[in-house]
């Protein structure tokens with residue numbers, strides 16, 4: 001039986017390995033992690049991450065050919081193929097701080113693989129890494145082990161949180177990069193054969209190592225670029241009376257452009273887009289390409305602008321002060337159908353409103369109070385560096401309440417912000433919410449999920465990103 005071991009039981013490692021186990025019952029798959037609590041959760045009824053369909057897949061395979069363990073060295077030592085799916089956050093200190101990928105976790109995983117290996121192995125980069133990382137990993141592996149042959153493959157993951165299982169079951173493509181040597185080609189074939197159990201072979205793309213590594217960074221940069229482009233146009237829509245939904249639709253019907261990923265919003269979030277673009281920017285700078293670096297840097301600038309523009313809109317609408325006012329925040333996760341809050345725009349919006357001395361009442365169906373409080377007390381980039389986490393300041397604690405119900409969160413509020421597009425928010429009883437709110441009652445829709453016309457009929461003053469402004473807001477000074 002072929003043995004696969006995956007280092008890192010996170011959002012990528014867990015679901016990816018669960019689907020491999022499901023589709024390849026003759027392969028023994030073990031996911032290992034240094035985090036005991038994460039492994040305990042994978043072995044329990046309450047999985048550590050929320051992802052539609054994941055529980056079903058895990059239940060079908062766990063204990064048969066899918067295992068979760070903290071015995072990292074044993075399972076890595078026994079495996080034929082080792083996936084490395086550890087976190088690769090943005091560096092917070094030293095050379096490249098604020099941009100470069102921090103490969104500490106990757107390097108320590110590579111050194112451990114070298115230390116415990118007694119037989120030849122294929123080592124697969126699943127994490128998103130800077131282009132040329134495989135070269136460094138190869139050096140670590142070959143310099144630390146006697147006579148063992150390691151083949152490094154790059155197999156970046158393209159799943160999207162919220163649809164991870166569907167994406168893994170029917171991927172647009174699987175990308176495998178390897179060395180163009182006979183051993184490299186053999187290793188590519190071996191991994192290709194794993195995926196070929198359920199992915200059509202024409203969807204399995206094989207490239208050289210550097211193309212595969214760079215493709216992942218480029219794909220995320222392109223996706224984020226579409227969001228920043230539509231968000232930039234949304235600002236112009238608000239200034240001119242154009243409607244971003246109509247503009248997006250008209251633009252997206254051009255088959256060269258396509259309709260997907262053209263929704264205006266409060267901004268993109270998630271653990272990958274910002275980190276991967278910053279990483280791309282850093283690599284461009286290191287390769288003497290400042291113009292290219294600046295081009296990509298602006299994708300993030302527009303995203304930051306969109307978040308601060310939203311905060312400014314909230315404050316300016318409410319007579320230029322949010323001080324002491326209760327503002328309900330509905331949705332904290334970075335998108336619907338996930339509990340993941342990494343780099344969620346809600347963090348920057350909430351911090352902006354707290355800076356205006358607003359009192360926040362937050363509700364998200366999948367994010368706990370502890371989690372929200374931790375996020376609001378964490379410095380930028382520190383969320384993926386557990387050692388840097390700080391308790392929330394006593395002043396901020398007084399300003400934030402986390403509720404377990406949208407109606408509770410909106411009671412007595414002056415304003416209500418939608419920051420995640422959860423389906424349940426579309427079905428809320430807005431008349432009931434309006435009855436319990438202060439007057440005037442504001443709705444700031446950062447995801448364009450509510451029917452603004454219907455809400456205005458109830459009496460709300462509604463702001464929707466990129467839509468013609470409510471008559472109330474039109475008379476106010478322009479927001480930059």
Ligand code: NAI
Nearest residue numbers: 008009010011012033034035085086087088105127128157
């Ligand atoms: P994560 O933070 O959820 O999981 C990483 C896990 O690795 C953690 O549980 C951590 O304890 C473990 N770990 C770190 N060092 C370790 C070591 N030396 N030995 C054993 N375990 C170790 O991260 P996530 O979201 O799964 O991302 C992993 C990689 O995949 C990142 O490079 C990310 O950029 C990339 N990626 C993430 C996607 C996403 O949607 N989250 C999508 C595609 C790629």
